[in-house]
Structures are given as C-alpha cells and as structure tokens.
Amino acid sequence: MSAVLRTEGLTKEFGGLTAVEDVDFELEENELHCIIGPNGAGKTTFFNLITGGLEPTEGSVYLSGEDIVGKEPREIVDQGLARSFQISQLFNGLTVMENIRLALLGARERGSIFKFLFSNIESDEELKAEAYDIVERVRLGEEADKEVSSLAHGKKRNLEIGVALSTGADVLLLDEPAAGLTTAETEELMDLIREIGKDRTILLVEHDMNLVMGLAETITVLHNGRVLAQGSPDTIRSDETVKEVYLGE
Numbered sequence: 001m002s003a004v005l006r007t008e009g010l011t012k013e014f015g016g017l018t019a020v021e022d023v024d025f026e027l028e029e030n031e032l033h034c035i036i037g038p039n040g041a042g043k044t045t046f047f048n049l050i051t052g053g054l055e056p057t058e059g060s061v062y063l064s065g066e067d068i069v070g071k072e073p074r075e076i077v078d079q080g081l082a083r084s085f086q087i088s089q090l091f092n093g094l095t096v097m098e099n100i101r102l103a104l105l106g107a108r109e110r111g112s113i114f115k116f117l118f119s120n121i122e123s124d125e126e127l128k129a130e131a132y133d134i135v136e137r138v139r140l141g142e143e144a145d146k147e148v149s150s151l152a153h154g155k156k157r158n159l160e161i162g163v164a165l166s167t168g169a170d171v172l173l174l175d176e177p178a179a180g181l182t183t184a185e186t187e188e189l190m191d192l193i194r195e196i197g198k199d200r201t202i203l204l205v206e207h208d209m210n211l212v213m214g215l216a217e218t219i220t221v222l223h224n225g226r227v228l229a230q231g232s233p234d235t236i237r238s239d240e241t242v243k244e245v246y247l248g249e
C-alpha cells in the first residue's frame with residue numbers, strides 16, 4: 001500500500017493556542033481510516049488544513065506525493081480529495097437528481113454552474129445518466145425526483161456523500177457523517193460507507209464509537225492537537241492511554 005495523503009510536522013496555531021501540533025499522518029490508498037478524539041482535540045482543524053481551508057503554521061501536506069499547502073480548496077478537490085461537510089451544503093429547493101447534476105457540472109465547468117442550470121442541463125442525457133448512477137449508488141433511486149427539503153435526515157447524508165462522489169475524487173473526507181442520525185440511520189450509513197470504501201479511500205472524523213469501531217481499518221486518536229495513538233480498532237480499544245483520556249470518559 002502507498003500513502004495517498006501524508007502530513008509531516010503539521011501544526012496550526014491560533015494566537016497562543018496550538019490546535020494541531022506536529023502531526024505526522026499517513027492515509028493509505030483504499031483504506032477506511034477514522035480520526036477520533038475528545039472535543040477540541042483538533043480534528044476539524046486537521047481536516048481544514050488538509051482540504052485547504054486553513055494554512056498550516058508549520059508542516060506539509062502531500063496528496064499523491066504533491067505538496068498541496070497553499071492551494072485553493074477547489075484545486076485540492078480537482079486533485080482528488082473531496083470533503084463532505086458536517087453542515088449540509090445541499091440545495092434544499094432542488095431535487096436529489098438536480099443536486100447531483102449540479103455537482104457533476106461543478107466538477108466539469110468550474111465557475112459556470114448556473115449558466116448551465118436551466119439551459120443545457122435538461123438536454124444532457126449523458127449527464128443525467130451519470131447522475132442517476134450516483135443517485136443509485138448512494139441508494140436514493142426512489143427519491144431521485146424528490147425535493148431535498150422533503151428528505152429524512154439520513155437520506156440527506158447519503159446525498160451529501162453522492163455530491164462528494166460527483167467530484168470524481170478518489171479520497172473522500174467525511175466530517176461527522178453520523179451526527180444527528182438515529183441508530184437505524186447510522187447502521188444504514190455504515191453499510192453505504194463500507195460499500196463506497198470498496199473503491200475509494202475514506203477518511204472520516206466521527207464521535208459515534210459504534211460507527212468508528214464497526215467501520216475503521218485504522219484509527220488515529222488526536223488529543224490536544226497531537227497524535228495520541230494509532231492502530232486497528234482492537235489496538236485502540238485496548239490502549240490504556242486512550243481509555244484514560246477518551247474512551248473511558
């Protein structure tokens with residue numbers, strides 16, 4: 001296996017506070033990797049650093065071997081790393097299919113999405129077919145023509161993953177995908193993530209330990225901005241320090 005994403009000495013300071021400190025991290029190709037840690041551990045800051053939302057104070061981020069520090073978030077998506085946000089970025093007044101078609105167009109025609117929205121979009125059969133494949137892949141075939149505002153919370157989460165898939169990125173970052181979901185919705189989501197993980201690399205931040213322990217191949221535990229432990233779910237479960245600072249809480 002080779003690292004598709006790697007950080008070296010990654011550090012972010014906010015004034016006097018070091019939110020991420022000297023993090024060396026590797027995400028292997030095709031791996032399903034979860035980042036956990038108590039509130040304020042630096043998980044979101046770490047995500048923002050690798051997706052270009054924040055510039056590190058120190059350190060490097062390599063995507064497929066290329067240093068991406070200083071690149072715009074859009075460029076990083078185009079280079080193959082897409083993020084699904086904790087806060088929904090869906091267009092509520094549009095249908096499931098329209099959201100995916102927009103995401104596909106966005107990936108193809110940066111900056112001119114709206115020019116296409118009500119003109120070419122209806123006539124582009126190829127785009128429609130591609131969008132429908134993604135809609136089905138995220139298990140929303142029956143909801144394809146429903147307005148997003150009418151979807152249950154869990155279905156919206158599937159659609160957010162569909163939007164991330166539409167970028168064509170090989171590496172998906174999921175930010176607390178189970179947040180606000182019922183136990184049954186979380187189970188369904190886990191199944192979907194497992195399925196998508198068969199041909200993508202997935203890195204996710206999550207508080208739901210059932211999801212983390214049930215899905216992850218590798219877990220990285222952050223604490224006070226530093227890597228406290230890393231390993232398989234079994235390794236993490238039995239790590240005394242992790243139990244003390246996090247799992248035992």
Ligand SMILES: Nc1ncnc2c1ncn2[C@@H]1O[C@H](COP(=O)(O)OP(=O)(O)OP(=O)(O)O)[C@@H](O)[C@H]1O
Pocket residue numbers: 014017018019037038039040041042043044045046
């Ligand atoms: N823009 C900012 N300015 C100042 N401090 C910040 C900023 N963003 C994050 N922090 C601080 O950095 C630390 C890490 O925050 P971060 O949101 O990355 O943690 P987290 O692990 O994602 O927490 P949670 O699980 O609650 O989402 C916290 O102490 C937070 O208050």
